[in-house]
Amino acid sequence: MTSHPLRTYEDVRETLLAKREVALLDVREEDPHAQCHPLFAANFPLARIELDAWTRLPRRDVPIVLLDDGEGLAARAFDKFVALGYTQVALLAGALDGWIRAGGEVFRDVNVPSKAFGEFVEAQRHTPSLSAEALDALQKSGEKLVVLDARRFDEYRTMNIPGSVSVPGAELALRARALAPDPATRIVVNCAGRTRSIIGAQSLVNAGLPNPVAALRNGTIGWTLAGQTLEHGSERRFDADAGREPPILETSRQSALALATRAGVRRTSINEAARWAGETSRTTYRFDVRTPEEYESAHAPGFQGAPGGQLVQETEMFVPVRGARVVLFDDDGVRANMTASWLAQMNIDTYVVDGAHRGDLTEAGAYRPERPHPAPSPKISPRELAALLDDTSAGAVLLDVAPSANYVRSHIPGAHWILRSHLASAYDDVRNLPDARRYVLTCGSGALAAFAAADLAALTGKPVSVLDGGNAAWTRVGLPTEGGEAKLASPRIDRYRRPYEGVGNAREAMQAYLDWEYGLVAQLERDGTHGFFVI
Incomplete structure (x- = not known):
């Protein structure tokens, strides 16, 4: 039997606390990962290693620790990573059970670091919130009110609070002043559950908007559990020029810059970030936090498109190397600084590009990841x-x-x-x-x-x-297709069914999800490796 290098729970924990780089990767499929995993274990399915490794783990000598639940997947993943040129690969000693037996805290669901951080922020800052019943009453009263949906546009189109407008994540800080120019207009931010509602509302509070701001408590889940009706197929979204009017933009820019500075965000340039990306001693991620449409129109070489709200919501998927350096770009001075302020509070070494020009944006289209060549097949x-x-x-x-x-x-x-x-x-x-x-x-x-x-x-x-x-x-070429679940040779464990996603979810599952989120702050305290702080 082939032996593999091992790293223990104690070793990984000490590395996290020291902020040294480590990629703790759960190579199971998403559903088993969602049932039980360490806080900073990023889901990295064995099946997709060749497609994702060189993008998500850009430094080939980054320390990697692989885990499974004893199925043998980690050993198979080890061989794949070594074949791809990674030089510091190890297995977690004892696999998931070893982590638990050593006293390690384990978590359910996906994107847990970000969701736990959202709960941490709410607990520390007491982010204002409204119940579904209160929002419904306000809408019926005729009070000046805008409801801004902080999810991706495709999620918004699936289901949304009646009358709401799609303003995903980091767009809130750029657009809200234009969407609610009267300071008396109440702004309510929602998502499907809690995290993006909390972060979105707190972003506007932090940015100093004069309007009354609140998160919709428990998002569309709370709205549904209160017996309210959702809209489907809505197309309302912010105008591309909203918030870019010079006086409004300058106010938003200054407030976002001040927040980033308070959070410890540092400044860099396009050229310096490119030099960092070539270093062999430190992992550097470069993200363009503008909208997908803006990114595809023109972007700087080496920068991946990562809309700011989703980057904060799915941080461990974009940045699986804990202890890495993250560089953010926008063209307005608002979205990157606001996003950076949150990443820095998540204990991530974060920089924002200053001084970039339109001439730096020399590439267009979707991000083209570097991938190895597969063995030739007919x-x-x-x-x-x-x-x-x-x-x-x-x-x-x-x-x-x-x-x-x-x-x-x-x-x-x-x-x-x-x-x-x-x-x-x-x-x-x-x-x-x-x-x-x-x-x-x-x-x-x-x-x-x-x-x-x-x-x-x-x-x-x-x-x-x-x-x-x-x-x-x-x-x-016009050949026929069919749908349905016939001829499944594997269980459908590649996707975890989120209780807050789509329609038709059981009320019990939605309530259980909310109860789980409420318990995340206590789990963070027991785990003790996060390093989160709140400004």
């Missing part, structure tokens, strides 16, 4: 695949390794869905995955399927092809 075109699947004598089986939600929504007729990490176990059980003379792999774009092809070929000894361009290419 490609098959969509029409060739269609003919192959129609030929029953060919003995071909099509496997789809896309996210399960995408498969259920739409997939190629006859495809089996499988987790890449479950290929071996599913192949051993012919009840889940039938034998074939040849296999074809697909996913949304074909990227993940290309990496899975070598795994499947080594496992089965059968010919394995990859659908060129994946399911997107199949759809582009």
Whole structure:
């Protein structure tokens, strides 16, 4: 049996407290991760390591500690990280059970550092809030009122408080003064649950808005539990120019800069950040916190798009290396400083770019991550695949390794869905995955399927092809698709069903989620590694 380097709970804890770099990575799928994990364990599924590693872990000699729940996934992940060039990789001694037996605190749900921080802020600052019943009464009274939804626009469109406007995260500090120019207008900030409502409302309080400001207590969950009706498919969102009028913008800029300075945020330049990114002794993340539309229009090389609100909400996913340096960019002096003020209070070494010019934004389009090249595999075109699947004598089986939600929504007729990490176990059980003379792999774009092809070929000894361009290419040429959960060769554990997401959630699950959030501050105190503070 191959032995691997190990790091103990005590070692990892001491590293966190000393603010030295460490990436504590839970390589299970998202659902088992959400059931139980250490506070700063970032979910990093085994199935996606090749796609995500070089972006989320940009320094190849960063210390990495891998954990699972004893399934053997961490050992498999170790081999993948080493093959990708990482030089300081270890397994957590005793896996998750070892962490617990050593006295380590464990948490449920996802994005826990950010959610716990939100509760910490509310407990320290007593962020003003309104109940769903109080907001409903205010709306009916005709009082001057705006409801600003701090979630992503796609979440807002799924369900929203009636009459609310989509103003995601860091946009609040830039846009709110223009959206509520009368100081008598009450501003209520909401999200689905609590975190983004609290951080959004406290951002406006911190920024010194003269308006009465409050968070909608428990967000759309609280609204639903109070028996109120939500809207669906709304398109209301802030105007792109809102808040950019010179007098308003200067006021917002000065207040955001003052907050960032109080929180200990430091300043840098585009060129210095680029030099930092090339260092081998320190991990540096560079994020552009403007809207996705602004980012894709033009951005600086090396900067990833990370809208400020989501960066604060999903910090451990964007920044899995605890102890790393984070650099933020915007073009207004408001969004980056406000976002930075929160990251700094989350005990993250944070900088904001000053002095950038339009000429620095030399790239356009979506972020193009650097990825390794998969082992060569034969490609098959969509029409060739269609003919192959129609030929029953060919003995071909099509496997789809896309996210399960995408498969259920739409997939190629006859495809089996499988987790890449479950290929071996599913192949051993012919009840889940039938034998074939040849296999074809697909996913949304074909990227993940290309990496899975070598795994499947080594496992089965059968010919394995990859659908060129994946399911997107199949759809582009007009070939048929179907939906549903037929032919699942793996359990759908790649996605944790959030009680605050979408519609149709059980009231008991929503209430249990709120009760869990209320307990996070006590868990933080027991854990003792966070280093959070509040200005």
